[in-house]
Amino acid sequence: MTASTPLEPVESFDYVIFGATGDLTMRKLLPALYRRFAEGQITADSRIVGTARSPLDDETYRERARKALGEHVRADELIDATVNRFLRLVHYVSLNGAESTGNWDGLKTLLESNASADRVRVFYLATAPDLYGEIARNVSEQGLRSDTSRIVLEKPIGTDLDTARKVNENVGRYFPENSIFRIDHYLGKEAVQNIIALRFANPMLERMWDRESIDYVQITAAETVGLEGRGGYYDGSGALRDMIQNHLLQVLTVVAMERPESLDADALRDEKVRVLTSLKPLDRNNLRANVARGQYVQGTAGGKAVPAYREELPGETESNTETFVALKAEIDNDRWQGVPFYLRSGKRMPEKVTEVVVQFRAGEPGLFGEARPGSRLVIRVQPNESVTLPLFVKHPGNSFGLDEVDALSKLGQPERIRYRDSYEGLMLDAVKGSPALFVRKDETEAAWKWVTPILEGWSQDETGPDSYEAGTWGPESARELLQQAGHVWVEDIAA
Numbered sequence: 001m002t003a004s005t006p007l008e009p010v011e012s013f014d015y016v017i018f019g020a021t022g023d024l025t026m027r028k029l030l031p032a033l034y035r036r037f038a039e040g041q042i043t044a045d046s047r048i049v050g051t052a053r054s055p056l057d058d059e060t061y062r063e064r065a066r067k068a069l070g071e072h073v074r075a076d077e078l079i080d081a082t083v084n085r086f087l088r089l090v091h092y093v094s095l096n097g098a099e100s101t102g103n104w105d106g107l108k109t110l111l112e113s114n115a116s117a118d119r120v121r122v123f124y125l126a127t128a129p130d131l132y133g134e135i136a137r138n139v140s141e142q143g144l145r146s147d148t149s150r151i152v153l154e155k156p157i158g159t160d161l162d163t164a165r166k167v168n169e170n171v172g173r174y175f176p177e178n179s180i181f182r183i184d185h186y187l188g189k190e191a192v193q194n195i196i197a198l199r200f201a202n203p204m205l206e207r208m209w210d211r212e213s214i215d216y217v218q219i220t221a222a223e224t225v226g227l228e229g230r231g232g233y234y235d236g237s238g239a240l241r242d243m244i245q246n247h248l249l250q251v252l253t254v255v256a257m258e259r260p261e262s263l264d265a266d267a268l269r270d271e272k273v274r275v276l277t278s279l280k281p282l283d284r285n286n287l288r289a290n291v292a293r294g295q296y297v298q299g300t301a302g303g304k305a306v307p308a309y310r311e312e313l314p315g316e317t318e319s320n321t322e323t324f325v326a327l328k329a330e331i332d333n334d335r336w337q338g339v340p341f342y343l344r345s346g347k348r349m350p351e352k353v354t355e356v357v358v359q360f361r362a363g364e365p366g367l368f369g370e371a372r373p374g375s376r377l378v379i380r381v382q383p384n385e386s387v388t389l390p391l392f393v394k395h396p397g398n399s400f401g402l403d404e405v406d407a408l409s410k411l412g413q414p415e416r417i418r419y420r421d422s423y424e425g426l427m428l429d430a431v432k433g434s435p436a437l438f439v440r441k442d443e444t445e446a447a448w449k450w451v452t453p454i455l456e457g458w459s460q461d462e463t464g465p466d467s468y469e470a471g472t473w474g475p476e477s478a479r480e481l482l483q484q485a486g487h488v489w490v491e492d493i494a495a
C-alpha cells in the first residue's frame, strides 16, 4: 500500500511524550510515529522519549511499544526489521511531570547527549489536562525548553471557559503562544482539510456557499462504540465536551468561515475565530428548542446485545451524562443569517460515520414540473472519504424524464492509496513548527464561551438526558429539533 504523496524527511528531533504509558500514546501516538518512520520521514538519529511515573527501563518500555504497534498498526504495515529500527529511537524516563523533584536530570542528560543545542524538541502532553501547567513549568524551570521547543496539548483544554483559560494561562507563562500546539485530530483528517479546497478551489461552489443557496447544513460524528473502558474520563465529560466543543465546532468553522487571505496559520485561524464568535448564544432560555441530549439504554450494536451506558459505568448507576447531543447552531453574519447548522454526535449509533451534508435550496416549479428538490452535497469524512453531489440528468430516450446521478463522486483516492491517520501529519507538523492545523488560544476559548452556557443550562435542568436505544440514531427529541423547521436528518431522507 502506498501513501498519497512521498514525504520529505523532517530534520532530526527529540519527541518527549508525557503520559507515555497511557492509552492515547499506545493507540495513536506511537503508531503514528512508527508509520512516518517506516515512510522515511523520520531520521534514524531522532529520539522518542516516553515519560510517565511508572518505573520502567528502556527495554521494558520498548517491549510495551512493540506490543502496542502489533495491536494498532495494520499487519501489512508492520515489518519486523522496521519495527526494530524504530524501537532504537525509543527511550523511557520515569518521571512525575507535575513535581519538580524526580528524575529531571536524567531527562536533561538524555536530551543533551549527542544532540545540537538547536535540535527541535517537542513536548507532547498526553496526560490529564490539569497537569499541563505544572508540566510546562517544570520543563521550563528545569532548563529543557529551548528556542526550538514546542509544546503539544491534547484535548480537552479545560472543562469549561474558566478552566480552559487557566490551562492556557498556566502553559502560556512558560511557552509563547507560537510554540503552543493545541491538537484537534479532526483537523488532521484529510477530508476535513479537503473542505477548504472544495470551497475555495471551485468557483461554482464558492459562489453558492451562502444563505441564498444553502438551506441548512448537518455535521454528524456518529460512533458505534460505547465507553471502551474510558468511563472514568467520559462520565465527567459527556458528548458536548468530548466531541462538540472541539471536533464538531472545528469542522463547522471550516465549513462556514469566510475566504481567508491566505492559507497561512493565522489567516486561517482568524477566520475560524470569527465564525465561533458569531455563533448565536444558546443558554437556559432557549436550550429546549435548540439542543437535544440523550443517553443510551440497552440495545444492539454490531449485531450484539449491548448494555446501557449506566451499566457500563464502573459502580455508577445514576449518571446523567449525555452520550448524544444534537443541536442547532446559527451564525449571526451576512453569509449565514437564518441558515441552521445542525451538529450531532453520539456513542452507540447504528454506524461509525462522520459526514457533512450541505442541503441546497429547492428550485421553483418550471420546465420539469413541480419544484425540483435542492441538491445535497455530502462530504464523507470517514470511513471511505468521498464527496458526492447528485444531479438530475435527462433519462435516455425520447421524453424528458429525469435520472439522478452522482455528478461528482468519490473524490476519495484510488484504492491503493492510504489515507494517513490524522495524528501522523499533526505530530510531524509540530516538529516542523507549522501551526495551521492546530487550535489557537482564542479559538479554544471562543468555543468554550459558546459551549459553557449550555452546560450551565443543563446543570439547572433536572430532567436529564432523554433515553435512546443503543444502535439507534438518538432520542426522538433529536428528530423534533429539525422537524420544527421542516428539515430531516440525512438517514431519514435516505430511508
Ligand SMILES: NC(=O)C1=CN([C@@H]2O[C@H](COP(=O)(O)OP(=O)(O)OC[C@H]3O[C@@H](n4cnc5c(N)ncnc54)[C@H](OP(=O)(O)O)[C@@H]3O)[C@@H](O)[C@H]2O)C=CC1
Binding pocket: 018, 019, 020, 021, 022, 023, 024, 025, 051, 052, 053, 054, 095, 096, 097, 098, 099, 125, 126, 127, 128, 129, 131, 154, 155, 156, 233
Ligand atoms: N485515549 C484517547 O483516545 C484520547 C485521549 N485524549 C486525552 O489525552 C490525555 C491522555 O489520555 P489517555 O492516554 O487516554 O489517558 P490514560 O489514563 O490512559 O494515561 C494517562 C498517562 O498519564 C501518565 N501520568 C499520569 N500522571 C502523571 C504525572 N503526574 N506525571 C507523568 N505522567 C503521568 C500515566 O502514566 P503513569 O500512571 O505511569 O504516570 C499515563 O501514561 C487525556 O487528557 C485525554 O483526555 C484525547 C483524545 C483521545
Ligand SMILES: O=C1O[C@H](COP(=O)(O)O)[C@@H](O)[C@H](O)[C@H]1O
Binding pocket: 185, 221, 223, 242, 243, 354
Ligand atoms: O476525541 C475523541 O475522538 C474519538 C473519535 O475520533 P474518530 O477520529 O474515531 O472519529 C472519540 O471516540 C473519543 O470519545 C473522543 O475523546
